[in-house]
Amino acid sequence: MRVILLGPPGAGKGTQAATLAEKENIPHISTGDILRQHVAEATSLGQQAKSYMEAGDLVPDDLILAMIRDRLTQEDTKQRGWILDGFPRNVDQASFLEQLLWEIEQPFDYAVNLEVPDETLVTRLLQRGRDDDTETTIRRRLQVYREQTAPVIDFYRQRDRLQSVNGDRSMAEVTAALQGTLQENPSTAGK
Ligand code: B4P
Numbered sequence: 676m677r678v679i680l681l682g683p684p685g686a687g688k689g690t691q692a693a694t695l696a697e698k699e700n701i702p703h704i705s706t707g708d709i710l711r712q713h714v715a716e717a718t719s720l721g722q723q724a725k726s727y728m729e730a731g732d733l734v735p736d737d738l739i740l741a742m743i744r745d746r747l748t749q750e751d752t753k754q755r756g757w758i759l760d761g762f763p764r765n766v767d768q769a770s771f772l773e774q775l776l777w778e779i780e781q782p783f784d785y786a787v788n789l790e791v792p793d794e795t796l797v798t799r800l801l802q803r804g805r806d807d808d809t810e811t812t813i814r815r816r817l818q819v820y821r822e823q824t825a826p827v828i829d830f831y832r833q834r835d836r837l838q839s840v841n842g843d844r845s846m847a848e849v850t851a852a853l854q855g856t857l858q859e860n861p862s863t864a865g866k
Contacts, residue, residue, distance in 0.1 A: 676701060676756040677781060678857065679763070679772075681827060682789030684816040685796035685803075687842045687849055691789065692760035693719040694850050699758075702751050709742060710734060728807055731815030733764055733823060740771050748779060759783075765823040769830045786831035789842035791847070793817060807819060 676699055679690045689705055694822070696703035705783040710728060713721030720742065733739075744795055746752075776782060796817065800808045803849045831837040840852045 676758075676857065677776075677783040679759045679783055679786040679831075681786055681824075683791065683793075683796055683820045683824070684813070685800040687787040687792045687799075687846065688760045688789060690840075690846060690854055691849055692758045692784060692841070694846075695789065697851060698854075699755065702744055702757045704738050704743075704752075704757050704759050704762075704793075706739060706743065706764075708761075709746065731807060731812040731819060733819060736765070736771075736854075738766055739764075739768065743772070744775055745767075747775060747781070752781065763827055766826050766830055769827050783836070785838050785857065786827075786836055787838045787840055787853060788828055788831075791842040792840055795843050801865045 678695070682688050692703045692705060695701075710721070710724050714725050714728065715721070720738055723738055727734045739762070747757070759772075763772050791833050797810075797813055800813050801810065808856065828837065838856045840849065840856055842849050846854070
């Protein structure tokens, strides 16, 4: 199974990707987690990414694209698939991913968009309280989402590869809905 999980900040991408990856025994590839690891280790990438993340802006593509190429060409992605969480975040990243997956012969099954209203997103993120979960940063992340990430939904809709799931429910209900959606396609079921 190769799945791209889309949705605004706080939609439950990270939460659901971790659950699905464990159930399916596939790698969970989160660009947010990889970046936070770099920041924690103060690598050169982490030092460059930190200020963008703190401001709620996207980290520039020249840093992100090399990072994702490196991750998707590691050995563990070649077996049972993967679940991508937090990437692509703009249309240029989506085009890059399309080309990369073609090159490495790993076509994805679906992009699944988790739909959650803004009020729920803000409440969830304020409760979580990560460093970038302040009211100002959350507002900026939602703005960046609307301007840069939302067009990625149309990118996959135009390719007839988009599924939508209502993420405004309990975690278990969202997981069940996601699994149902992914298994509707006979080419992904059981893989
Ligand atoms: P991410 O780490 O991707 O952060 P996110 O979108 O805010 O989180 P996510 O949506 O996964 O949170 P979740 O719902 O799981 O990105 C952080 C930053 O990194 C970005 O702002 C950007 O700067 C940078 N970045 C990452 N990828 C990038 C890229 N490709 N290009 C450029 N920059 C990039 O969790 C939210 C909370 O809701 C949790 O507390 C969870 O427990 C709760 N929750 C989840 N589901 C719930 C449910 N059903 N009910 C109740 N609570 C729920």
